[in-house]
Amino acid sequence: MSTSYDGLQFPIHPENHKPSTSSTGKQIIAEALATVDHQSSVDALAEKNWRKHYPKYFKALVTNGIREQANAIQIAEDGLRKAHQSFEFYRHEQKYVLKDVMLLPTETLHTFKLQGSSQAAPEWYVPYRGQKLQGQALLDQVAIWLAAGIIEPSHAEALNAAMAHPEWFDLSDRNMVLFGAASEAGPLTWLAKWKANIIAVDLPNSRVWNKILSTVQQGNATLYAPSTTQLAADTPLDILTEQLGANLLTQTPEIAQWLAQKPETLDLAAIAYLDGEKHVRVAMAMDAIMQYVSEHKADSSLMFMCTPTDVYAVPEEVISASAEKFQQRSQGQKLLTKSIETISRSHFFQKNLHNLIASDNGQHYGIADCLVVEQGPNYALAKRIQQWRAILARHQGQHVSINIAPSTTTHSVTKNPLLKAAFSGASLFDVEAFSPETTNAIMAALWIHDLRNPNSAANPEVKLEHPLELMMEGANHGGLWRVAYLARTALPFAALYGFAADKLPLDKVIQKFKK
Structure with a gap:
């Protein structure tokens, strides 16, 4: 079949020759639901307004996952299988199914090594509102976040454990693969200070590689980077920025084989982000690579960062707090909220979900539905794929670090005016949005905790009462789980407040609203 497409793509419609993201998303979610909830599966396929109503079906995934432990595994298996059977990969004008892409002939990727210039000892602190928090100051701030419901107790415990074990941060024994190494929300800056062996995968782009190279060069880590050409050790930096890199979407099998051939144990981190439908495609590319490497190197560990604006099973205590x-x-x-709710015909300020669901493990769990419709079904699907892989990999005995990162004012978020304003006004509902440098420091430390602490939920030998508890552990949701209202029904008001707060002194208004 002749085509102009290249690399990993959504299925192309045979009549209009365009990819259909909604149709594919519906089919994947429907397949994930088919065994555990036939009616919801049928309804998902028949849904005519997927972009508006997709939260209903993502919630059904969690509801059914809670009820039976086996359901959570079944959903992950069925969803991932359908996804790998659905996405397509194009090369040399030929179409392949993603599940078969690792069988394609590949070009060799070479490895370039760069040693950082610093001799400094590994150090960890948390940049927060103009301060560098360490020691007692950091312990105090963690306690404040915990008391305010910004973080869960297990997140506080992990950060406190990291503070108590500074030796954990010498990563000279770890080989850490960063898919999307230059990501604004990623841990590159910290790994470069912690003597890590960093295997960086990112686009062949001079701006991207200038950031990666300069970051590593200033630190004490060692960089291993892919290149389609063999590069001499003394290659000038300006040449390196043009020659290094590999494209996750078009060089998927090359990257997978390059990594699988490495003799060292690998820690694989899926942190790449792209806007819109590309986010799903890059999530699938990372998943395909992780699956391949894990099959060939069973001692590999996986790492994911969840978004708080998703739907999760949560402990009973969280529901009680809300x-x-x-x-x-x-x-x-x-x-005020009752008036707005009435005028909007219950569109705004809906009461949060406070019902509990019985599980076959004898426990009861609630649901924190923090999906933001405006972020779209593609974003939700990309993050769900990562949750599925995490659940399934841990079930199969693999070490998996997956933690909810707080809402963060990254460029990809703040370029959306609504989300930027909503984050600005989030404090109205006791929600905190973190700066990128704060999130980076916290989440990097959490990854190290999960790798180093044998009692971490990331360790498959640690018994969890339910597979979905993997996402409950270590959560920093910024307070979203514990808000009084269904998050997306309060978002417009938070955004309105955020817009106004930039221009008006509203301190007295917020005091009256809260007290």
Whole structure:
């Protein structure tokens, strides 16, 4: 079949020759639901307004996953299988199914090595509001976040453990693969200070590689980077920025084989992000590579960062806290939100989900539905694919670090005016959005904790009461799990407040709203 497409793509419609993201997304979610909830599966396939109503079906995934432990595994298996059977890969004007892409002939990727120039000892601190928090100051801030419901107890415990074990941060014994190494929300800056062996995978792009090379050069780590050409050790930096890199979407099998041939144990981190439908494609590329490397190197570990704006199973205590917050609202807040809810015909300020679901393990769990419709079904699908891989890999005995990172004011978020304003106004609902440098420091440390602490949920030998507890452990949701309202129904008001707060002194307004 002749085509102008290249690399990993959504299935191309045979009539209009265009990819259909909604159709593919519906089919994957429907297949994931088919065994555990036939009716929801049928409804998903028949859904006419997927972009508006997709949260209903993502919630069904979690609801059914909670009810039976085996369901969570079944959903992950079925969803991933359908995804790998659905996506296509184009090369030399020929089409292949993604599940077969690793069988294609490949070109060799060479490895370039760069040693950082620093001799400094590994050090960890958390940049926060103009300060570098360490020691007691960091312990105090972690306690503040915990008391405010910004982070979960297991997240606080992990950060405190990391503080108690500075020796964990010498990563000279780890080989850490970063898919999307230059990602704004990624751990590159910290790994470069912690003597890590960094295997960086990112686009062949001079700006990207200038950032990666300069970061590593200033630190004490060692960089291993792919290149389609053999490069001499003394190659000038300006040449390196033009020659290094590999494209996850078009060089998927090359990257997989390059990594699988390495003798060292690898820690694989899926941190690449692209806008829109490309995010799903790059998530699938990373998943295909991780699956291949894991099959050939069973001792590999996986790492993912979840978004708080998703739907999760949560402990019963979280639901109780949200319900209590709803009951304890001030009279002013009750009157205002009730009026807005009535005028909007219950579109705004809907009460959060406070019902509990019984699981076959004897426990009860709630659901934190923090999906933001405006982020779209492609974003939700990309993040769900990563959750599925994490659940399935750990079930199969693999070490998996997956933690919820807080809402963060990265460029990819703040370029959306609504989300930028909503984050600015999030404090109105006791939600905190973190700066990129704060999130980077926290999440990098959490990854190290998960690799070093044998009692971490990342360790498959640690018993979890339910597979979905893997995402509950270590969560830093910024307070979203514990808000009184369904998050997406309060978002427009938070955005309105955020817009206004930039121009007006609203301190007194917020005090009246909260008290």
